Amino acid sequence: MRRRPQAIKDPATEARLFRRRAVLLLALMLLAGCGLLARLTVLQVVQHDRYATASRNNSIRTEAIAPARGVITDRAGRLLAENVSSYSLYVTPENVPDLPSTLAELGRLLDLREVDLERFNRLRHSRPRFEALPLRRNLDDVETARFAAHRHRFTGVELRGELSRHYPFGALTGHVVGYVGRLNETELADASAEQRAADSIGKTGVEKTYDTRLQGRVGYQQVEVDAHGRRLRVLERLRAEPGAALRLNLDLDLQRAATQALAGQAGALVALEPTSGHVLAMVSEPAFDPNLFVGGISADDYRSLLEDPQRPLTDRAVRGQYPPGSTLKPFVAMAGLRSGTVAPHDHTWCPGWYTLGKSPRRYRCWQRHGHGRVDLLEAVAQSCDVYFYDLAFRLGIDRIHKELEPFGFGRRTGIDLPGELPGILPSRDWKRRARGAPWYPGETLIAGIGQGYNTATALQLAYATAQLASRGSTPPPRLVAAPVALAFEDRVSGPVADAGQWQTVIDSMRAVVAPGGTAHRAFADAPYVTAGKTGTAQVFSLAQNSEDRGRDAPKHLQDHALFIAFAPVEAPRIAVAVIVENGGSGSATAAPAARQVLDAWFRQQEAP
Template identity: 45%
Template sequence: MAPRRRSKNPHAEAEQFRRRAVLGFVVVAVCLVGLAGWYFKLQVLDHDEYATRSEANRIRPRPVVPGRGTIYDRNGKLLAENVPAFRLDVTPDKVKDPAKLIADLRAIIELTPEDITRFEATRKATRGFRPITLKLRVSEEEMARFAVDRWRYPGVELVPYLTRRYPYGDLFAHVVGYVGRIDEKDLEALGEINAALTHIGKTGLERYYDEELRGRIGYEKVETNVEGRALRVVGRVPAQAGTDLRLSVDADLQQAIVHAFGELEGAAVAVDPRTGEILAMVSLPSYDPNLFVNGISSKDFRTLNENPSRPQFNRLVLGGVAPGSTLKPLIALAGLDSGKRKPEDTVVSTGMFYLPGTSRGWGDASRRGHGVTNLRKSISQSVNTYYYRLALDLGIEQFDQYMEHYGFGTPTGIDLRGEIGGILPSPQAKLKSRKERWYPGDTVNVAIGQGDWKVTPLQLVRATAGLADGQLRRPHLVSQTRVGFDRPWESLPQPASIPISPNPANVEVVRLGMMDTMQPGGTGWRVASGAQYLMAGKTGTAQVVSRRGTAAVDPRSLPMHLRHRALFVGFAPADNPTIAIAIAVEGGGYGGSTAAPIARKIFDAYLLGIMPEPPVPAAESATPGAAAPSASAAPTSVPPAPATPKPATPAQATPAQVPPSTQEPRR
């Protein structure tokens, strides 16, 4: 049976259509309102944000690193300069496959494993939109090869920049220092604002004044195309150039000291006692700081570290020696200021000193003794007995108070990082370091600069300059600064000086004793023979190994690293001092025969302009960058100077001339 058809209801269908039409209209209206609201939000409410984003796609900021401040000596000679170079920068977020990119670049540019390792480490620690340096100092040939296929390497740019160069090489390595590539720790310390920097001061003045030298980074607004290529600069925030430094150091005197040392190792520093300005400071052997600027090779770095002479070790601020007899003028001054001694007071030197109730003796410089000795004679002939008795009369507490006033046991405050304070012997220090109490014999030892003493050449020269001028001043290297080449130099303020003694007459007596040292009968008289000016000084010898029993030690019989250190402190002209020096020669034997002749050459160079003759270079060293103190280290900008005849030096003492005692006598 056929199914029955339902009849259509036109009214119902029309009503259903109307409902659907209304619903569709409402949906469309809601969508249009939402779209209009979204457009309103984009065009009105968020206009500034999206306009900035749009502009950022077209305009990109590019950091402008300022030129690092240059460094000059006191006469305007350039010690650290900037030279143009090109580096290869990679922007990580523009590179799809960094490993493939590096492999492709290695085919046209020499990349060392150190370059790649450094790049990867920096890439992981840096935001992707910041360029990272892959290679510094790209050669002209490499630049040409890269330019041919530049289009193949998106995100890679050759960037011009200024790199550091040290024209004098090893001569100022321990003073000026060097800059090196920034590592992860440096980035954390510098912050985002300085992330565009590639180098930072690592040692010396480059490190101490790094913030002033590096200046302030600027920015350029660069318009780019859709590929990110720079089209033009549309805005600029100028960079602020680094501050230039003028040192008090004299490059010619610095070279003269190196020549005066010859092939010897050690340290020397010269200051102007009237101002505290460092005139020269040398630590030998040295090294070439240019090796470190763009990353030293593993081979060169390993060779430097394996050198037993430690070229990188700054003996001026990090090294310490027992002061030996160079301390005697200061102890004599302490005796006068304390009232324990008068200039005319005398002791009798018999050649051996004994503490009451003991059989252990301390020897004098002369086995036969020096006889009746007053203060001036005790300095000029280095009479140990005078100071044995004086130190015992002072007592170790009062002794330390005076030595601390003269600057021992604390850093001098020179504008170099890492300076040590040395060791000032005291009962507290001995108890802390060796768990032993203090004995009278310890006081006897420290009275001649032995025992637990450790002083730096800087501390010695500061105290010596105080004797020369009557004032203790902070030694400093930088005397003037300027911000911009066309700006005038401005002097740096220095801390106020303090008197070395409340009684200038006491200082004068000590000075006379130091002048007697350089006259016939004194321990340094042969060195001063024939000088056109008066000298004042004090020789000293510090032993490295202890004596056993009463056997004398001939330093010439010991290996070089165990030989006595030869010391000298002094100033000239003695009647109107303009230079004070401290010298420490490693393995030099005795101060009078090794350190004092070096002092004479330094005085002649500074006061008379007579430069010491460069020594004959020894065999070529196998140590890259480690420069021996020889003429080969001299820069071409330092002209040769006339040589001065080598002054006669006293013969070294033989074992028979050294009195048997429990301490090596100090001269």
């Protein structure tokens, strides 16, 4: 067997090879060390601030501080909207290990409402996971203590002390002051930082109109939190600036007197100061308690308000549009005087009905047997329909429209409240645009007594009455006192007439409350001189030859009762408009309500 030859070792070659490999390995190690050193230099020196901030953010959280909302007071400084301390429950989704289970446990502990959970879930899907979200606001003392005792069980859930809105007088000022409520999805998209921080926005009334001024300016704070997201300490704080306080022209005592005057009947009452346009009282009945909405109203409570046939959520003072009825007659009389169509002592014969030419249709007067021979003063005092049928026919609808518009009919007054409706002051053009139909002569007659297409709000009637009282110089009505009040926009010039024309119409309204006038009984012993006008507006049409005035109709079909007035006549300090839905008679229902308000105002003015 042949043997394989053995290799001869070469120590020198092996040593050279080893040294070469050792040098290469050392070079690689040095290169890796330099790379590591360079990276450490970048991390520790070049990018130090970035990573230091990121590190701090693992334990430091920036939170918005909601500003204190500005308070709202009446003219005497009595609080109508204030802020009270309360506790709310906040959840940070990112810090909650099992959110569905946590919410279920909280629900058992605190009896969470469906509206709370729906609201939280909407916010959770629209906000960052690291942001603390309100789950339940305005916890009572028992709920606060119960959660505090079990707080250790709920990672990522905390109690926060904050201010919540409160309305001390509830329904008494509910429509005027309005309320704040939680942001809905639409509002959230356009919400300011202040609104997001407070998670609320003015929804109605003064709270909505002046929301930006009431909000204040949001603040911020940096807080250190533990691994569970609980706050340990505040590191830095930029204080929030509170919102502006608002003082209303409203008088709380007169507001209460006006509410009592309506005596639980559906309707509206507005009182203005003629010289300034200040709103002294504004009542809509029935009303609602705005405190129900502050923390989020329950579904049952909201459904109850919506389904109430009396519609308590509707502000009848600015959104209730009613036929003005005979309260429109002084303004039609002024149109007749200004146009030269009628003179103060021109007479019209009232047999109890009026016809157009040879038409067999009779337009009836409320006084079935007629008023006989009447002039302008007697026609207003006794509310003679025939006189105003004839005057309206001679004026024509377009002239009536032109003359009544400066008093504020058919357009918004510009009051600093949201949602005001303009009513309707008809004309040929209006009917063509709105109904696509021509105007008929008979419609002019009906318009002359405030029926037909005519509609007005209680605010419009009060403003028009104030214009009569001030002889055309009343500025647009304002709830909030200067200098915070919003500026007037597109102010329309008031009515213009000569001194004799003003005096004639005012004298005719004085005759309404004098012996022989339709409101004499309500003002028989008044210690001040009043000018007024009763009104009754039909809710449904009567048959052509009907002698019935609808007195036996069901309550919801009875006539609306209206009354306008101002006093004292020589130096007016207050103008009032009253509308009582289905009240029957202006003289029997609305006039006494106005008397109560005027009495209350003058007693208050005389008090030391």
